[in-house]
Amino acid sequence: MTDVDQTFGVYVHWPFCAQKCPYCDFNSHVRFGGWDEARFLAAYKREIDWVAERIGPRTVTSIFFGGGTPSLMQAHTVASIIEHIAKRWGVAPDAEITLEANPGSVEAGRFRGFREAGVNRVSIGVQSLRDQELRKLGRIHSVAEAKAALEIARGTFERFSFDLIYARPGQTAEAWRAELAEALDLAGDHLSLYQLTIEPDTPYAALHAAGKLIIPDDHDASALYEITEEMTGERGLAAYEVSNYARPGSESRHNLLYWRYGEYAGVGPGAHGRILIGNTRTATVAERNPEAWAARVEEAGHGFTEMTTLAREEQADEMLLMGLRLSEGIDLGRLAVLGGARPSRPVITELEDLGLLQSAVDRAPDTSGKSGNSGNWRRNELDEIVACAGPGLRPETGAPGPDRIRVTPQGRLVLNAVVAKLSKSFQSPERVDNLRSAG
Numbered sequence: 464m465t466d467v468d469q470t471f472g473v474y475v476h477w478p479f480c481a482q483k484c485p486y487c488d489f490n491s492h493v494r495f496g497g498w499d500e501a502r503f504l505a506a507y508k509r510e511i512d513w514v515a516e517r518i519g520p521r522t523v524t525s526i527f528f529g530g531g532t533p534s535l536m537q538a539h540t541v542a543s544i545i546e547h548i549a550k551r552w553g554v555a556p557d558a559e560i561t562l563e564a565n566p567g568s569v570e571a572g573r574f575r576g577f578r579e580a581g582v583n584r585v586s587i588g589v590q591s592l593r594d595q596e597l598r599k600l601g602r603i604h605s606v607a608e609a610k611a612a613l614e615i616a617r618g619t620f621e622r623f624s625f626d627l628i629y630a631r632p633g634q635t636a637e638a639w640r641a642e643l644a645e646a647l648d649l650a651g652d653h654l655s656l657y658q659l660t661i662e663p664d665t666p667y668a669a670l671h672a673a674g675k676l677i678i679p680d681d682h683d684a685s686a687l688y689e690i691t692e693e694m695t696g697e698r699g700l701a702a703y704e705v706s707n708y709a710r711p712g713s714e715s716r717h718n719l720l721y722w723r724y725g726e727y728a729g730v731g732p733g734a735h736g737r738i739l740i741g742n743t744r745t746a747t748v749a750e751r752n753p754e755a756w757a758a759r760v761e762e763a764g765h766g767f768t769e770m771t772t773l774a775r776e777e778q779a780d781e782m783l784l785m786g787l788r789l790s791e792g793i794d795l796g797r798l799a800v801l802g803g804a805r806p807s808r809p810v811i812t813e814l815e816d817l818g819l820l821q822s823a824v825d826r827a828p829d830t831s832g833k834s835g836n837s838g839n840w841r842r843n844e845l846d847e848i849v850a851c852a853g854p855g856l857r858p859e860t861g862a863p864g865p866d867r868i869r870v871t872p873q874g875r876l877v878l879n880a881v882v883a884k885l886s887k888s889f890q891s892p893e894r895v896d897n898l899r900s901a902g
Contacts, residue, residue, distance in 0.1 A: 469522075469524075470524045470525070470720050470723075470725045470726070471521040471522060471523055471524060471552070471725070471726050471727065471728075472523065472524060472525040472526065472527065472717050472720045472721075472725065472726070472727035472728075473511075473523055473525075473526045473527070473548055473552075473727065473728050473730060474526075474527050474529060474717075474727055474728070474729045474730065474731075474734055474735075474736065475507065475526065475527070475528045475529070475533075475544055475730050475731050475734070476490065476529055476530060476531065476729070476730070476731030476732055476733055476734040476749075477528060477529070477530040477531040477532065477533040477535070477536055477731065478490055478491055478492050478530060478531045478731065478732040478733060478751075478753045479491070479492055479493070479494055479498055479530070479531050479532065479535055479753070480492065480493055480530065480531055480532045480535075480565075481493070481532065481535065481565070481567065481568070481603060482601065482603050483601075484600060484601040484602065485600070485601045485665060485666035485667050485670075486600060486601070486628075486659065486661075486662065486665060486666075486667045487662075487665065488662035488663070488664065488665050489530070489531070490531070490732060490733030490751050491530060491531045491532070492531075492752075492753055494753075498753070500536070500537060500540055502757055503540075503753070503757060504540050504543055504544070506756070506757045506760040506761065506766070507544050507547075507730055507731060508543070508544070508547045509760050509761075509764055509765075510730050510731070510749075510760050510764070510765050510766060511544075511547055511548060511551055511728070511730055512551065512764070513764040513765040514728045514730070514736075514738065514765070515551040515552060517738075517740055518728070518738050518739060518740055520552065520553075521552045521553070521726075522552065522553050522554070522555050523548055523549070523552050523553065523554045523555060523558055524555050524558055524559070524716065524720070525558055525559045525560070525561070525716045525717035525720060526545060526548060526554070526558065526559075526560045526561070526717070527560075527561045527717040527718075528541065528544075528561065528562040528563060528582075529563050530563055531563075532563070532564070532565050532568055533562050533563050533564065534562065534563065534564035534565060534568040534569060534573065534577070535568050537576075538573070538576030538577055538579065538580050539576075539580070541562065541577055541580040541581075541582065542579070542580035542581060545560065545580060545581040545582075559583065559584055559622075559715075559716040559717055560581055560582050560583050560584065561582070561583075561584040561585065561586055561715070561717055562577055562582045562584075562585050562586075563585070563586045563587075563588065564585050564586070564587050564588070564612065564616075565587070565588045565604065566587060566588070566589065566604040566608045566609040566611070566612040567603050567604040567608060569587070569608075569611070569612035569615060569616075570615070571615050571619070574615050574616065574619045574620070575619060578619050578620060582620070583620060583621045583622065584620055584621065584622040584623065584624070584715075585616050585619075585620050585623050585624075586623070586624045586625065586626065586655070586715075587609070587612055587613060587616060587623065587624070587625040587626070588625070588626050589609045589612075589613070589625045589626060589627060589646075590602055590626060590627060590628045591606075591627065591628065591631070591642070592606050592609070592627070592642050592645050592646060593606065593642060594606050596631060599631070599632070600628065600631075609625075610649065613625060613649055617651060622651065622652060622653065622713065623651050623653075624651065624652075624653035624654060624655060624715070625646075625649075625650070625654065625655070626654075626655040626656075626657065627642075627643075627646055627654070627655070627656050627657070628657050628658075628659050629642075629643075629656060629657070629658060629659070629687055629691070630658040630659050630678060630679045630683075630684045630687050630688075631659050631678070632676055632677055632678055632679075633677075634679065634687070636683075636686055636687060636690060639687050639690055639691075640690055640694070643656075643690070643691065643694050643695075644694065647694065647695070647698045647700075650698075650700070651713075652700075652709055652710045652713035653700075653707070653708070653709040653710075653713050653714070653715065654695065654700060654707075654708045654709075655706055655707050655708075656691050656695070656706055656707075656708065657706045658684055658687070658688065658706070659678055661676075661678065681876075685876055688875075688876065689872075692872060695708040701790070702790055702872075703789065703790050703791070704718070704722060704788050704789050704790065705788050705875050705878065719789075721785060722785045722786060722788050722789050723785070723786065723789070724737075724778075724781065724782040724785050724786060724801070725737075726738060726739050726744075728747075729747055729748075729749065730749075731749065731756070731766075732749060732750060732751055732752065732753045732756040732757075732766065733748075733749055733750070733751040733756075734747075734748075734749045735747065735748055735749075737773075743772055744772075744773045744778055745770055745771065745772055745773065746769070746770070746771045746773055747767050747769065747770050747771075748767065748768055748769040749765075749766045749767050749768065750766045750767075750768050775801070775802050775803040775804070776802060776803070776804065776889070778801055778802045779798060779801065779802025779803065779804045779886075779889060780802075780886050782797075782798055782801060782802055783798065783802075783806075783882055783885060783886055784882050786798075787868075787869065787870050787878060787881065787882055787885075788878070789869070790869060791867075791869060792821075792867050792868050792869025792870070793867065793868060793869070794866060794867050795866045795867065795868060796866045804889035804890065805889065805890055806868075806885040806886075806888045806889060806890075807888040807889075807890055809888075810884060810885060810888035811868060811885070814874070814881060814884065814885070818871060818873050818874075819870060819871060819873055819874035819877065819881050820868055820869070820870055820871065820874055820881060821868065821869055821870070821871055822867070822868050
């Protein structure tokens with residue numbers, strides 16, 4: 464049994480926001496008349512009960528309150544949900560319990576209430592350190608409020624992180640360097656730095672289609688990404704995932720569980736989960752509309768609109784897509800056991816030669832700068848991550864070996880294409896063994 468097999472997380476989706484941002488495609492809703500928080504609390508508890516009855520005993524290693532804006536919840540609601548999770552499954556003494564917050568909903572008393580409820584980590588949606596840019600992004604807080612929220616978080620919680628969005632319309636390399644330098648001065652042990660993407664069915668998508676919103680092209684966005692890698696590395700924050708940077712040991716344990724293809728229950732409107740019923744991995748998707756979700760739970764005990772048994776090939780595709788987001792990459796042995804497939808060696812070699820993929824110790828390091836093993840791969844930092852990529856969550860195989868692959872920084876820029884090529888080359892372990900015997 465691997466460390467991943469012994470982890471279990473609970474994702475709790477709080478769907479309400481004070482205002483919908485124009486770039487956001489998350490399941491978030493504005494209710495100017497407020498919401499019946501007692502009703503939703505009862506529904507969360509009942510859905511937790513329903514899942515617990517089907518999957519049986521677990522020890523929860525992480526809980527994540529996402530949204531929406533979970534910091535709009537009352538502290539007693541958060542406490543009640545954590546207590547109910549502990550009642551049904553048990554929570555590990557060192558469990559990571561994260562709550563997302565927006566600066567406009569932060570004040571010291573509120574954060575103290577969340578800390579007393581059991582939250583030990585917060586993730587704050589700052590998004591920009593420029594007031595004009597915050598207005599363009601549809602944010603309702605100011606830079607001063609964001610900085611005040613970070614100071615409160617620093618003094619209240621064991622760990623905190625915050626998000627920034629870059630590659631915004633008109634953003635230059637010089638402007639991003641200056642803003643990121645300010646962010647690094649404010650940072651603790653973790654930062655999430657996302658390139659702006661145009662998501663379908665958002666106001667930004669309509670503006671982009673009409674030519675009224677121009678974002679940096681691939682070349683300029685790549686240059687901003689390289690600046691991000693360079694500056695975070697200089698401050699000791701390693702890129703352990705495509706958009707996430709942390710000091711070794713301070714990675715988001717809950718998000719690592721997703722990317723390592725672990726088991727987690729998704730609770731609340733629009734939440735997704737991957738649970739094991741018996742030995743069968745099941746994908747769950749909940750009703751997105753908050754009131755309709757609550758009504759479903761009240762009627763049936765859960766709000767799921769989809770419960771899909773995943774075939775082994777589907778699991779292999781999901782594990783590949785999630786795992787290659789990580790700098791530690793994926794263990795091909797675990798992929799073969801879980802999904803019944805391996806990418807073909809010729810395709811792996813082809814992607815290595817293109818500088819997009821690395822089979823960690825398969826080849827001598829290339830210091831020429833012509834491949835994915837070049838200096839900007841930051842081997843020392845990344846090998847620290849592979850050796851211990853998160854608190855209590857070591858990778859399955861320890862140090863990188865010939866059975867582990869990971870994308871290079873260049874490969875991250877075309878990650879979907881790399882995943883697609885590897886997926887198309889999947890071979891069953893039995894076929895691989897036969898080919899080796901024949902050779």
